[in-house]
Amino acid sequence: MGLMPYMAVFVKVVECGSFSAAAERLGTTSSAVSRQVASLEAALSVKLLERTTRKLRLSEAGVEAYVRCCHLVESCQSVMEVATRFNSTPQGLVKLSVPKAFGRKLVGPHIPAFLRLYPDIDVQLRLTDNPVDLIGDDLDLMIKITDMPPLGLAARPLKKVSHVLCATEKYLAANGVPEHPSELARHSCLYLGEIPSDNRWQLRHKVTSDSVNVTVTGRFVTNHSEARLDGVLEDLGIGCLPLFMAQDALNESRIVQVLPEWHYVTSYFGMAWILYQPNKYLSPKCRVLIDYLVAQIASPEDSVSLPYGQN
Incomplete structure (x- = not known):
């Protein structure tokens, strides 16, 4: 039982990648963290971490020990969340990371109403297109656009994401x-x-699956889809846009779709999933936000079947 705190520190060191980063997260010193890991290794009589001048690496025994220590930490977290489960009022801070355009257009507008509905919950909304990690970036929830959610995480589908080419009739x-x-x-x-290849568009025919690559040019280039929509509305040319960004303008006939029989191929494509740690004792604050976003954003055509264990 006395080794359990050392096991938790060991897990944090592996997650953070260094003693100093783990110490900062734990509010202690690097030397204290190093001593605790050394004490755990001494008690187990096995080397868990192989230290180099540049980084830490798990030993073969360390890989297996880490998996088991993670289960221990998760069990401890579940115990701590028992009280929260029995709290009838969801409360606390929820940290949510969302891709920029998706967050700006589809998530952000719903947050004020959610906060009014749950006055004891605060939301920190991080808009970024950079890769993020739930644990490493200290997040409760994240939204990722991909064909399938990452293994090891629980997932709820929000909305299918596709792209269209649009222009004004003028x-x-x-x-x-x-x-x-x-x-x-x-x-x-x-x-x-953003990168040199962004002006090389790939399009695939919806029926024949024929693929065409074309190098395009234009006078207005921007990495923000809302700014591209503004440029298209100003008659500057044909723009590539996420359908969720262009939908209102299409419905209002302010713009029209170009080459509708062709798919614009991009990595920003697939399903937008809301991801979280697969903890059956998910905190009420996270559960109500997940349910709220699904209710507000998802539609029947966005439903999908997930492999067992990822619901």
Whole structure:
């Protein structure tokens, strides 16, 4: 029993990747963390971490010990959450990470109403397109757009994400309507511009699955989809947009879809999943936010079947 705190420290060191990072997270010193891990190794008579000048690496025994220590830590966390489960009023801070455009358009607008509905819950909404990790980035929930959610995490589907090419009728009247992806090369196009390949568009025919690559050019390049939509609405050209960003303008006929029989292929494609640690004692504050976002954002066509254990 006396080794349990050392096991928890060992798990934190592995998660953080260094003694110093673990010490900062735990509110202690690197030397104290190092001593606790050394005490655990001495008690077990086995080397758990192999130290180099640059990084830490789990030994073969350490890999197995880490898995079992994680189960211990998760069990301890479940015990701590028992009181929360019996609290009839969800409360506390929920830290949620969401891709920028999806968060700005589909998640952020629903947060004020959620906060009014649950006055004892606070929400920290992080909008980022960088890779994030629930544990390493100290998050409660995260939304990720992918074909399938990562193994080892619980997941709820929110919304299917696809892309469309759009322009105003005024632009198309002045410059012509492309009938084939290859014709995009002579048009002014709005694209991301984050990396050199962003102006090389790939399109796949919805029926024949034929694939076409075309290099596009344009006078307005931006990595923000809302800014690209604004540019399209100003008749600057043909823009690639997430459908959720373009939907209102399409419904209102302010823009029209270009090459509708073709898929615009991008990595920002698939299902938007809300992800969380697979803890059957999920805290009420997280559960009510998950349920609320699913109710507000998901629609019947967004439902999917998950492998056993990921519901």
